[in-house]
Amino acid sequence: MTVRAASFRSVLAVGEFRAIWLAELLSQAGDQLARVALSVLVYQQTNSAALTGLTFALTYLPTMLGGLLLSGLGDRFPRRAVMIVADVLRAVLVAGMAIPGVPFWLLCLLLTAVVMANGPFKAAQLALLPDVLSDDRYVVGLAVRNVTVQSAQVAGFAGGGFLVSLLNPYLALGLDALTFAVSAVVIAFGVRRRPASRTAGNKASGGSFSAIWRDPRLRLIALISWLSLFYIAPESLAAPYAAELGLGAFAVGLIMASHPVGSIIGAYVFTRFVGEQDRLRVLGLLGILAGVPLVFCLLRPDLAVSMVLFALTGAFSTAYTLQCAATAMRLLPDSGRAQGIGLLATAALTAQGIGALLAGALADLAGASLAVAIAGSAGVVVAIPLARAWSQSTRPLT
Template sequence: MGETARVRDILAVREFRAVWLAEAQSVLGDQLARVALSVLVFQRTGSAAWPALAYALTYLPDLAGGPLLGGLADRFPRRTVLVTADLLRAPLVAVLAVPGLPWPALAVVLVVVQLAGAPFSSAQAAVVPVVLDGSRYVLGQSLLKLTNQVGQLAGFALGGAVIALIGAGWGLILDALSFGVSAVVLALGVRSRPAADVREARVSTLRRLAAGAGTIRRDPRLRVLVGLAWLAGFVIVPEGLAVPYAAEIGGGPAVAGLLLAAHPAGIAIGVFALGRWVPDAVRLRLAGPLAVGAVVPLLGYAAEPGPGVTVVLLLVSGGCAAYQVTASTTFMRLVPDAERGQAFGLAGSGLIAVQGIGLIAGGAAVAGLGSPSVTIAVIAAAGVVTAVPVALAWRRVYRSVPS
C-alpha cells in the first residue's frame, strides 16, 4: 500500500475521518436492516423465493439509479448530495417498520430508498480521491472497504440474535437512525466545494450519461475492471438464500446470521492481508486470479455441507473477493475528477444491479430446483465460466495501469 501512508495519517484528515465515521456506523444499520427484511418476509410468506426477491430490492433499483442519478455527484456540491441523500433515506426506512405494511408498499419504499443511495455512493467515491492523494487514497479506500466488511460481519453475525430479541421493526428503526447520524457527521466534517462538472446546466442527463459511458468504453482497462467488479453478481447468491439454506441444513435465524457474516469476514481478512503484505504491482496482477477464486469455493454447496464447512467456503470466497478494492481504486484513479460521479454511477450501479439480478436468479432458480444448495452450486458454475475469460482479459491490460 506504500510505505509513506499510515492509517493514523489518513484519519488525521478531517474530511476523510468524517466519511469514515459515517460509513462505520451506518453500515451496521444497513446490514441489520437486511437481516430484518429477510426474516420478516420469510416469516410472512413461508417461501424460500420471496426473501431472495426482497433482498434483491436493496440492490436492483441501481440499474436505473446509478446511471441516471450518479451524475448528481458531479453536477452539485458533493457534500450537499451526501447529506440530502441521508436525510431522504432516514424517514423512508422508518416507514418500512410500520406493522402490517403491505408487500407492494414495502417494495415501493425499498426501491425509493435504494434510488436515493445511488447519488450518495457516487459522491462518496468521488470525494475520497479529492481529500486523499497517492498511496493515501489507496489506503483510505482499503480502510473504507475493511470498515464496510467488518460492519457487515458485525451486523450479520449479531443480526439474527438482535432481530430475535427486538423484532424486525426495531431493527429497521435503528437503520433509519443511522442515516440521520451519518447526515450530521458529513454535514459537519466534509468541506463544501463547488460542483466538479462545470458544463452548462442545459447539458441533458442523457448526454452526460453518454459521456460517462464513452469514458469507460474507450479505455479497455476500465472495461475489464468493470467486468471484474460485476462478477459479484454470482458471489452474492448465497446471501439471498442464507435464510432458506439455513433451514435446509436444520438451522434458524442465528445460523443464517452466521452464514451472512462469513463472507464479509473473509473480505475483511483479504483486504487487510493484501494491503498489509502485498505490493501494489502484485495486487494488480492478482486481481484476475482472485476474481475466479471468489466464485470457485461456492461450487462446494453442491455437497450440501453443514454450517462449519459452509462458513469455510464463504471465508475463502470472501478472502479472494478482496480484489474488489484493487478494482475500484484503480478505476477511480483512471477516471478524470469531473467525470468520476457519473462513471462511478454507471459502474457502481451495474455492480449493484448484477447483484440484484443474481439474487433474483437465485430466488427464481430455487423455486424450480427446490434446493438452495443445488441452486447456489449451479449459479457458481456459471460464474466460473464467466470469470475465466474476464481474468484473462485483465492479464493482457493490467501492465498499462500507472503506478
C-alpha cells in the same frame, strides 16, 4: 509507490474524513441489519425463497437506476448537501418500512426508493473525497473505507441475526432509520460547506461510461466486477439456506456475515503479502477462485463448513474487487475518475441485485444449497475466459 507514505492513522487524523467515515460506518451497519430483518420478515410471511431473493435483490438492484439518473446531483448541488438530503430521505423511508403490517408491495416500493437514494449519496461521497484527502492519502482513504464497510457488514449481519432472533424485524428496521438520521447529523457538523461543481454536470456520467468502454482493460475490469452476480448467492439465500439446515434467524446472520469476514481477511492478506505486479497479474485468476468454494455446497455441508466456504469466496472476490478499483483509478482520466469509479461500483451492485433475484428463483426449484453450488459453478465458467483475456492484455498502464 506513494501509497506507503500515508497510513490509516494519518488519514483518520483528517477531521472531515473522520466524519465521512463515521457516517458511512453507521449507515452501513444499519443497512446490513435491515437486510437480515427483511430476509427473515419476508421468508416468515411468504415461505418463498424467490420472494426472499426478490427482496434482497431490491437492496441492490435500484442502485443502478439511482446511480445513472441521479449521480449528476453531486455536480449540480453542493456534495455535502446532497449527502445530507439523501440520508434524511432514507431515514424517513426506512421508518415507514418499520411500521408493523406494512403490505409487501409497499415494503418493496419503499425499499426501492431507499436504494435509489444510495446512488447520488455514493456519487457525491466519491466526488467529495479527493477534496478532503489529497495525494496518496486518497488511496489509503479508500482502503480504510473498504475495511470499514466490510466490518460494518459483519457487525450488522451477525448482530442483526442476534437482534432479530431476540426482538423482531420491525425494530431492526427502526434502528436502520436511526442510523441514517445520525449519519446526516455527523455530516452536517463534521464536513464543511463547499460550492457546487458545475463543470461536469450530467455529461460526466456519459463521458465516464464512454471512457470505460473505449479502453479494453477497463471493459475487462467492468466484466470481472460483474462476477458478483454469481457470488452474491450465499448472502441472498441465507434464510432458506439456514432453514435447510434446520436453523433459525441467528444462523441467517452468521451466514450473511461469513462473506464480509472473509473480505476483511482477504483485503489484508492481498495488500500486505502480494506485490503490486503480482496483484495485477492474478486479477483474472481471483475471479475463478472466488467461485470454487461455492461448488462444494453440492455436498450440503453443515453451518461451520458453509461459513468457511463463504468466507473464502468473500476473500477472493474482495481481492479482485480491490485490484479492479485500483487499476481503474489509474486508467480513468482525471476529469472523470470519481464518476467512473462510481459507475463501476454501481454496475457491480446491480449485478448483485440481479444475481440475488436469479438465485432466489433457482432455490425455489432446486433448494438453497444446490442453487449456491450452481451459482458458483456458473461463476467459474464465466470467469475462465475473462481470466484468459486479462492475461493476454499486456498493454502497460499509463
